[in-house]
Every structure is written in structure tokens, then in C-alpha cells.
Amino acid sequence: MDTSNHWYGHAHILSEYCGLPFEQPRPIWGVLQHGWNLLHGFGPGHEPPYGFPKFVWSHANLRRGQAVGWRDYAVIGAPWNYLLELKKDVEPVPPADEREGTIFYPFHTWDHGEINGDHDRLIAEILDTEEGPVTVCLYWIEYDMPEIRRRYEDAGFRVICHGKRGTLRQGTDIRFLHKQYAEQIRHRRVASNRLTTAIFYGASVGSEVAVYGDPMTFADVRDASVRDGNDQARRLFPEFHGVETDAEEVRATTVRELGLDAMASPAELRALFGWEITA
Amino acid sequence: MNDTDTPSKIGAYSVVSGDMYDWSDMVGARTLPRGPVLTRFAVATASDASHLLVVGPHDLELLDAAIGRAATTTVVLRTHPDAKLVSERYADRAVDVVCGDLRSWTPDRPADAVLALDGFGRVATIDAAPTDWHAIAEHVVGLATPDSRLAVVVPNPASPLAQLRTVAPEASNEDADWSFPVHDRANPSSLADASARFAGRGYTLWPDVGSPTLAAAPEACSVALAVAHGRPSDTPTLREVQPALGRTLDTLGAEAAAGGWLVTRGLDPIPAVVGVDRTGDETSWTAAERSWLVEAMRDSARRDASGLRRHVRLLREAVADAPERWCGLQVDEIGLDAGRVVPVHESTVKLGESADEILLGLLDELAAFICAAGWRHPWPAGRGRDELTVLLAATIDVAVTPADVRTVRQQRESSLASTGMTPVVAPRQAPQDADPGELRRLMDENEALQGQVTWFKQQMRQRQTMTHEVRTATRRDVAALNDRIKELEDQLSARQAPAVNRVARRASTVPGRARAGFGRVPGVRPAARLLRRALRAIRRVAGR
Numbered sequence: 001m002d003t004s005n006h007w008y009g010h011a012h013i014l015s016e017y018c019g020l021p022f023e024q025p026r027p028i029w030g031v032l033q034h035g036w037n038l039l040h041g042f043g044p045g046h047e048p049p050y051g052f053p054k055f056v057w058s059h060a061n062l063r064r065g066q067a068v069g070w071r072d073y074a075v076i077g078a079p080w081n082y083l084l085e086l087k088k089d090v091e092p093v094p095p096a097d098e099r100e101g102t103i104f105y106p107f108h109t110w111d112h113g114e115i116n117g118d119h120d121r122l123i124a125e126i127l128d129t130e131e132g133p134v135t136v137c138l139y140w141i142e143y144d145m146p147e148i149r150r151r152y153e154d155a156g157f158r159v160i161c162h163g164k165r166g167t168l169r170q171g172t173d174i175r176f177l178h179k180q181y182a183e184q185i186r187h188r189r190v191a192s193n194r195l196t197t198a199i200f201y202g203a204s205v206g207s208e209v210a211v212y213g214d215p216m217t218f219a220d221v222r223d224a225s226v227r228d229g230n231d232q233a234r235r236l237f238p239e240f241h242g243v244e245t246d247a248e249e250v251r252a253t254t255v256r257e258l259g260l261d262a263m264a265s266p267a268e269l270r271a272l273f274g275w276e277i278t279a
Numbered sequence: 280m281n282d283t284d285t286p287s288k289i290g291a292y293s294v295v296s297g298d299m300y301d302w303s304d305m306v307g308a309r310t311l312p313r314g315p316v317l318t319r320f321a322v323a324t325a326s327d328a329s330h331l332l333v334v335g336p337h338d339l340e341l342l343d344a345a346i347g348r349a350a351t352t353t354v355v356l357r358t359h360p361d362a363k364l365v366s367e368r369y370a371d372r373a374v375d376v377v378c379g380d381l382r383s384w385t386p387d388r389p390a391d392a393v394l395a396l397d398g399f400g401r402v403a404t405i406d407a408a409p410t411d412w413h414a415i416a417e418h419v420v421g422l423a424t425p426d427s428r429l430a431v432v433v434p435n436p437a438s439p440l441a442q443l444r445t446v447a448p449e450a451s452n453e454d455a456d457w458s459f460p461v462h463d464r465a466n467p468s469s470l471a472d473a474s475a476r477f478a479g480r481g482y483t484l485w486p487d488v489g490s491p492t493l494a495a496a497p498e499a500c501s502v503a504l505a506v507a508h509g510r511p512s513d514t515p516t517l518r519e520v521q522p523a524l525g526r527t528l529d530t531l532g533a534e535a536a537a538g539g540w541l542v543t544r545g546l547d548p549i550p551a552v553v554g555v556d557r558t559g560d561e562t563s564w565t566a567a568e569r570s571w572l573v574e575a576m577r578d579s580a581r582r583d584a585s586g587l588r589r590h591v592r593l594l595r596e597a598v599a600d601a602p603e604r605w606c607g608l609q610v611d612e613i614g615l616d617a618g619r620v621v622p623v624h625e626s627t628v629k630l631g632e633s634a635d636e637i638l639l640g641l642l643d644e645l646a647a648f649i650c651a652a653g654w655r656h657p658w659p660a661g662r663g664r665d666e667l668t669v670l671l672a673a674t675i676d677v678a679v680t681p682a683d684v685r686t687v688r689q690q691r692e693s694s695l696a697s698t699g700m701t702p703v704v705a706p707r708q709a710p711q712d713a714d715p716g717e718l719r720r721l722m723d724e725n726e727a728l729q730g731q732v733t734w735f736k737q738q739m740r741q742r743q744t745m746t747h748e749v750r751t752a753t754r755r756d757v758a759a760l761n762d763r764i765k766e767l768e769d770q771l772s773a774r775q776a777p778a779v780n781r782v783a784r785r786a787s788t789v790p791g792r793a794r795a796g797f798g799r800v801p802g803v804r805p806a807a808r809l810l811r812r813a814l815r816a817i818r819r820v821a822g823r
Contacts, residue, residue: 027738038406039301050727063405066459068302235296235379236406256408 002031002048007165009174010034010079017082018266018275023174029274030072032079033057034165036197036257038229038236040065041073053272057259074272077259080201083177085263093185093205101133102126102189104157105198107216108139117216119148122193123155125213129243133158135187137180137198140164181205195233195240203254211241292366294359297380297404303360304336304401312396312432313338314490315555321345321394323546324430325352328392332422334381335395335402336361339368346374349392355381357404380404382418392428393419398488398539400434400463411465416476428545433473434488436466438538439523440511441487470497470540479544481534482553486511488539493554493564500533500552503567503614507623508554510611510703521611521648525573554624557609557700562624567614572648574615579649579658587659588674593620595638595675602634609703610644630694631687635677640691643668643684647704757806764810771816 005011005028014032015025030053033041041056041064048054053072056062062073104126109115126134136157142148143161152159162180163173173179180201184190190202193213203209215230234241239249255261270276305311318341325331331349333342336356342365346352351373356362362378369376377384381402395402399415412433423429435441467473470481483500484491485508493500493508502525509524527536534540543549556562571590578586594613597620598605607626614623631637646667649657659670665681672679692702 049731050724051731059408060406063409063459064301067299067405229300231294232298232300235294235298235383236404238296 002028002052003168004034004046005032006169006172006174007034008079008176009172009178012174013079013083013086013177014269014273015275017086018270018273020270020275026273026275028055029053030055030074030272033061036078036200037061038232040068040070055272058257058262059259060257075259075262076269076272077261077263078200080177080181080204081258081260081263083181084204087181091182091185096188096206099186099188099207101135101187102130102191103135103137103183103187103202104130105137105190105192105196106142107192107194107196109141115216117193117214119151122213122216123151123157126157126191127155129210129212130189130191132188135160135183137162137183194230195237199240200254200258203250204258204260208247209240209245209250210243211245212243292362292376292378294362295377295379295383297357297383297406298362298378299358299404299406303358303364304356304397305339305358305361305364308336310489311336311338311341312489312491313341314492315559315561316484316491316494316553317341317396317432317541318344319553320430320494320541320543320546320549321396322348323549324392324394324428324543325349326547328390328428330386330388330390331392331394332386332390333394334419335397335399337394337396339365341396342368345394346372351375353377353386353390355379355384355402357381357402380407381415382410384422386422390423390427393423393431395419395431398432398434400461409461409463412463412467413465413476420477426545429477429479429543430546431473431477431479431542432484432488432539433467433470433542434539435535435537436462437468438487438536439520439527440509440538443520443523467540470534470537470542473540473542477542477544479542482541482543483533483537484539484541485509486538491538491541492557493552494541495533495554495564495566496551497532497534498551499566500537501566501568501614502528502533502573503570503616503623504552504554504564505533505536506570506573507612507614521570521573522576525570525576556607556624556626556628558628558698560627562626564624565614565616565621567616567621567623569615570611571613571615571620572611572645575645576648582658584659584674587671591642591671591675593618594641595677597621598638598641599634602631602637605634605637605641606631608641609700610641610648611703613641628694628698628700630691636687636690638677639668639672639679639684639687642671643688643691644703646671647702651704760810761806764806764813767813767817771813 006025010032011025011028012022014028016022020026031042031048033054033056035043036057037043039061041054041061042048051072053074054065054070055074055076056065057075057078059075062075065073106119106122107115107117126136134157136152136159138149138152138159138161140161140163143159149159160183162183163176164171165176166172180198184198184202184207185205187202188208189210190199190207191210191212192199193211193215195211199209199211217228217230237253239246239253264272302308317338321337321341322344325345325348328349329351331345331352333345333352333354337345337354342354346369352369353375354365354369355377356365357378357380359378362376366374366376399412399419402415403410416431419431467476470483474481480496482494482496483505485493485495485500485505490511491508493504495504505528506521506524509520524536552564552566554562554564571594575587575590577583578590593615604622604625607628607630608622608624609630612623614621631640643664646664649667650664657667659667659674665684668684669679669681695702
């Protein structure tokens with residue numbers, strides 16, 4: 001199994017959705033898209049080997065992949081969608097009047113690169129903009145950096161982290177998305193300084209969404225494979241940008257980008273992933 | 280236009296929504312329409328325009344010819360690499376380059392000339408849901424003045440050539456030409472449809488829209504012309520399309536069978552037929568009514584000996600009368616007009632010297648078509664192309680040997696090669712023709728597969744290790760059980776009744792555990808049997 005299939009507990013959620021154990025998902029014959037992006041479904045430099053099916057979230061990912069000559073695509077929607085399906089009865093999204101405050105996701109570094117940006121400026125913008133309590137969700141790297149974490153805490157924000165995505169199946173918080181779901185449904189707004197996966201997740205659970213503030217930049221835009229796609233995202237998805245956004249437009253785009261209209265049944269997923277129960 | 284009068288600009292471009300990264304429509308992608316025929320239309324469109332709009336990617340040589348003719352030019356491309364390429368190439372010219380979806384761009388002033396020779400297939404971003412031909416056409420109309428000049432290429436998916444290409448063998452994963460076969464239902468179904476959209480006039484393009492060698496108005500495009508241009512020289516597997524093309528032309532007409540259409544509006548007078556011969560030179564064309572090749576092949580198909588004889592005789596007479604008119608032609612460039620055999624164009628090439636040699640070469644090419652173009656039972660019967668040529672020559676009382684045929688063919692193919700022309704039917708690919716690129720692709724694919732095998736081996740090793748560890752632990756447990764049994768037996772043999780009762784109670788749970796956990800481990804079943812015997816002995820002792 002491609003180890004990125006485990007990130008954020010994606011394989012685990014899909015396993016549970018298919019009626020199989022959550023804790024120990026079977027190997028998926030193929031590669032899952034692990035985050036929303038403006039590429040072909042996979043990160044820069046991540047080229048699934050020939051013959052491996054590519055399970056992507058949206059038809060836009062499929063079209064981009066096919067445009068660069070990649071084959072073997074299947075659009076199944078985001079694993080998040082399947083978590084929503086699993087949660088709809090046991091932990092449903094509460095009514096709007098029971099939700100309060102904002103959860104803000106600052107743009108973050110990643111395992112192989114850093115970003116440049118002014119956290120203090122961003123904090124000031126959040127304080128100027130948001131009414132009510134603010135929860136700031138840091139990526140695990142920033143969360144483990146006291147000098148950054150403390151700035152948000154000192155500003156009076158509740159600071160949390162959903163967990164680690166892990167590397168090579170080590171250190172993965174397999175309930176990452178569960179934690180994210182629990183946090184998002186208790187907040188009225190989901191915001192970030194960049195259009196990111198979390199914004200789409202927020203929109204999918206009926207949160208108001210907003211993208212504003214210093215977008216920060218990658219410190220090492222080495223070549224076209226690690227480019228800063230913020231401007232492109234603003235051009236392509238203007239409906240998400242700004243302090244106030246149009247819920248209807250945002251919802252329509254979210255359905256397309258998360259593939260909420262492209263979900264597979266448990267039987268279909270089992271067949272696609274090579275999870276047919278043979279015993 | 281004097282370039283020094285125009286403002287210079289730096290190598291930069293503007294960006295609108297729908298810009299695409301990571302790939303190019305101009306480099307390493309499906310070939311862009313090019314060639315002298317399209318260039319002529321591009322130049323006619325751009326000449327003296329005040330604002331030329333170039334829609335989508337275009338061949339750079341073609342752009343070079345057109346851009347200098349207009350006062351200002353805007354090129355709209357959807358990908359960043361292409362926008363960079365074009366903006367750098369024309370950095371010192373009055374050329375604005377816009378990167379993004381054509382529908383996101385609004386010009387400062389409408390264009391008075393529009394060039395869209397790649398059609399509308401590569402102007403919309405793939406980030407958004409696919410759009411259709413009509414939506415783009417409507418937008419293009421809105422970007423230009425009502426009386427603007429225009430040249431738009433529209434592919435014809437129903438042409439025999441296009442259809443044969445869609446059933447080409449599976450493309451390799453490394454094949455950059457591969458593209459997902461998108462079918463646009465809004466694509467105009469005819470040249471009339473396409474022309475009506477722009478209130479223009481149309482030309483049929485042959486053999487395809489990628490590199491047409493002929494653009495002919497429908498009324499000027501005869502079967503002979505279409506057949507003469509229906510053999511793409513760069514696609515060997517499609518060279519045998521003539522019989523299918525002949526049938527389609529007879530049934531649907533030249534317009535419906537064309538590789539594509541060119542819609543023009545407001546251009547300076549352009550002849551009804553614009554074309555180049557197989558050496559790439561412009562020449563004059565005779566719109567002969569029928570194709571001699573197709574008619575002769577039909578005679579062959581229906582076993583019409585007298586018909587075939589008549590066609591061969593007509594050809595001999597025409598060649599004998601004026602060999603210089605035939606010495607540069609191939610067999611699919613022969614027309615039949617009012618019962619006479621005529622060349623479809625003039626040629627300065629020399630593929631043969633004497634009339635006999637030229638005729639034999641043409642008959643040999645007819646034989647090649649009859650052998651290779653899909654006839655299951657070539658007729659007149661022969662044992663191959665050489666003997667079939669001998670028989671065709673014999674129908675007009677010309678006696679030649681297979682050796683003569685091969686000699687003429689060799690000379691002819693050598694002359695063809697020296698002029699950049701290709702044989703009418705591609706010979707079977709010999710080992711020496713193997714494509715090194717294909718070998719490299721296969722090796723790359725092999726390497727990728729080896730990578731997968733390595734991955735599987737690693738997985739298997741991990742599982743093997745895990746199985747080994749489990750088995751070792753199980754054996755350890757079995758050994759412990761055996762030790763315990765031995766201990767119990769020792770205690771029993773010492774006949775210590777109170778102690779035995781306790782032992783019996785504790786030991787009675789052991790077989791159950793053994794069955795549940797280790798039933799399939801070697802040694803467990805004998806151990807369990809032994810334990811049961813021991814238990815029976817304990818119970819006997821305890822019962823006393």
C-alpha cells in the first residue's frame with residue numbers, strides 16, 4: 001500500500017465505511033489523493049507508479065491528470081465525505097444556533113519545506129475580523145514550536161492541533177479527521193489565510209467560510225513543482241476569498257471539489273481497492 | 280507593417296482566471312496545425328489588421344509569418360509555459376500574451392482579425408467543467424468586430440481518417456501524444472454548420488487539420504483531389520485508407536469526408552483550391568472527377584477483368600502520350616475526367632525515365648494497394664505484389680518479370696526518398712526500422728514494473744518475518760505446555776492426592792486453550808492428546 005493512503009486516517013475511514021475494521025485497513029490497490037490541490041490529485045513529485053489506480057476527489061483532478069498523460073483514474077470523492085456519512089447518525093452536525101466562534105487554520109509549513117510569513121500580522125487581522133471565540137488550529141510542526149504557538153495563545157486564542165499525518169505509517173493520528181470534524185461542527189465559521197482543504201471541509205459541514213489575511217509564501221519555491229498556487233487559487237475560486245462569502249456559491253464549488261457528488265458505495269470501494277471479502 | 284513604429288515590450292504576459300501550470304499545449308503535446316496551406320490562410324487573415332487575435336496555441340513558424348502582418352496582436356494561451364514561450368519569442372514586437380481561459384479575457388478593443396487554426400479544443404481551462412464548441416464560438420464572436428476577418432479550423436470527427444485514428448492501438452504510458460478521447464457533441468456536424476456560425480465560407484481540409492496539404496472549397500474538391508490528399512505521409516498505418524475514403528466520398532461527398540474544415544471570412548481572394556504537392560511545393564491542381572486508383576481497385580474487387588484492362592490501357596496511353604506529365608506522380612494522384620486519365624497536378628519530380636518505366640512503377644503501386652489495402656483475395660491472383668504487377672502489365676500485353684518489377688520499384692523508392700516523398704504503401708517494418716524510442720519506453724516501463732515487483736517482495740518479506748515471529752512464539756508456548764504436562768505427570772507419579780486435585784482443576788483448561796490458539800501448530804495435537812490422557816489419569820487418581 002502507498003503509505004500516503006494512511007495519512008489522516010483516510011484508509012481507516014474508508015475501511016470502516018466498507019464494513020471492515022477501522023484500526024487495520026487492508027492494503028489499497030492504488031493511491032488515494034490525500035489533500036485538496038490544484039494539481040492532478042497528487043503532490044509535487046508524487047508520481048504513482050504505472051498501473052496503480054489513482055483515486056482522486058474530483059473530476060477536475062482527473063482532467064488535470066489526463067492532460068499530462070496519466071491514466072488509471074477513478075473519481076471517488078474525498079475520504080472526508082465518507083466520514084460525514086459515518087457521522088451523520090452518530091454525531092450529526094448541530095444546528096447553526098448551537099455553533100459559535102471561528103476556527104482558523106493558518107497556512108503551514110510541511111515536512112519538506114518552510115514558509116515565510118508574519119504571524120503577528122495575521123493574528124492582528126484575525127482579531128480585527130472575527131467576533132466571538134477563536135480557535136486556531138496549527139499544523140503539528142508549528143504546534144510543536146513554542147515561539148509560534150505562544151503568539152496565538154497570548155492573543156487569547158484557543159490553540160489546538162488535529163494531530164500528525166505520519167510518515168511511512170509511523171506516528172499517524174488515525175483519528176485526525178475525526179478530531180477535525182468534531183472541531184469544525186462546533187464552530188460557526190471556518191477560516192484560513194489560504195484556500196486549503198480545511199476550508200472545503202468547513203463548507204461541507206455548513207460552516208461559513210472565509211479566506212483572508214497574509215497568505216504567507218513558501219520559502220523554497222525551487223521550481224515549478226513546488227510553486228505557490230495562491231494567486232491561481234484566487235483567480236479560480238474567487239467565491240472563497242474574502243471575509244464574507246456567498247454560501248450558495250461556496251457550497252456548489254465544494255460539492256465539485258470534494259467530490260461530494262462522486263462518492264462510491266461500500267461495494268464499489270471494496271471492488272476498486274481490491275478489498276473484496278474472500279473468506 | 281513597420282516594426283520599428285510599434286512600441287516594444289518586455290518578455291512578460293498577463294494572467295486571467297483559468298491559467299494552467301505544469302503542462303504545455305505547444306511543447307511535447309499533440310502536434311499543432313502547421314504547414315504552408317494553413318500559413319497562407321494565416322497570412323491572409325493577419326495582413327493589415329489593426330488588432331489580430333490569435334486564439335489558442337499555434338505553431339511558432341506559422342505565428343512568425345502572421346504576427347508581423349498586423350499592427351498589434353493578442354495571443355491568448357491557457358498554459359503558463361506556452362505564454363512564457365510566446366511572450367519571450369515576441370518580446371520586441373507589438374504582441375500581448377494573455378494566459379488563462381479565453382472566456383475570462385475581455386479585450387480593451389475588439390479584434391478585427393481572428394486566427395483560430397487549432398480550433399477551440401485547447402482554449403478553455405481544464406480546471407473547470409468542460410465547455411463545448413458553441414460556447415467558445417459564441418465568445419469568440421463577441422471578441423471581434425462584426426465584419427472582422429476570420430480563419431477558424433474545425434475538426435471533422437466523422438472523417439474516415441479521424442475514425443481510424445481513434446481505433447489506433449493502445450498508447451504506451453509514456454506516449455505524450457496520448458490524450459483522453461473527449462467527444463464534443465456541440466462540434467459542428469458539417470462545414471455548412473460551422474460556416475453559418477461565423478457567416479463565413481468554408482474549405483475542406485485534407486488529409487487532416489493537423490497538417491493539411493490541401494484546402495479546397497467543397498464545390499472544387501473532387502474525389503480525385505480528396506484521394507490524392509487522403510494519405511497522411513507521417514502515419515504509415517493509415518496509408519491504406521483509400522478504399523474507405525472512396526466509398527465515403529461517393530456516399531457523403533467531399534465535405535463530409537474531409538479531415539476538417541476551415542471557415543474563413545473577409546479574406547482577400549484566395550483560390551478555391553490551395554495545396555502543396557508531396558514535396559511541399561505549391562502547385563496547380565486539376566479537379567478531376569474520379570480517382571483512377573479507386574476505380575481500378577473496384578474493378579479488381581468485383582473481378583471485372585475487362586474493366587481493369589480498360590483502366591490500365593487508358594493509363595498506358597496517357598503515359599505514352601506525355602511521359603513528362605506522369606514521371607513525378609504516384610498512383611493515387613491520377614484522376615479520371617470524362618473518360619480520360621489526367622494527372623491531378625503538375626510535378627517537376629522525376630521518379631522514372633521512360634514511359635515504360637513510369638507505367639510499370641505506377642502498376643506496381645496499384646498492385647501494392649490491391650495487396651495491402653484490405654482486399655482479402657487480391658485479384659488478379661498472384662503470389663504477391665511482384666507477380667500481381669506482372670499480371671497487371673500482361674493485361675495490356677506488356678511482358679515483364681518480377682525482377683524487372685523489383686528493379687523499377689527500387690529506383691522509384693530511391694527517387695522518392697531523395698525528394699522527401701514516401702512510398703504509397705509502407706513496407707512491413709523490418710527489424711532495422713525498430714524505433715530506439717520505443718525500446719527506451721519499454722525499458723522504462725520494465726523498470727517501473729520491476730519497482731512494483733520490489734515493492735511486493737518487500738511486503739512479502741515483512742509478512743514472512745511476521746509469520747516467522749508468530750510461529751516462533753507459538754512453538755515457545757507449546758514447549759511450555761509440554762513442560763507443564765511433564766511436570767503434572769511427575770506430580771501424578773508421586774501420588775500426591777490433594778495436590779493432584781488442584782492440578783487437575785488448573786490443567787483442565789489447557790486443552791481448550793491449546794485448541795483455540797494453537798490447533799494448527801505442529802506438535803500441538805499430540806501434546807493435547809497426551810494432556811487428555813494425563814487428565815484422565817488424574818481424575819482416576821482423584822476418584823479413588
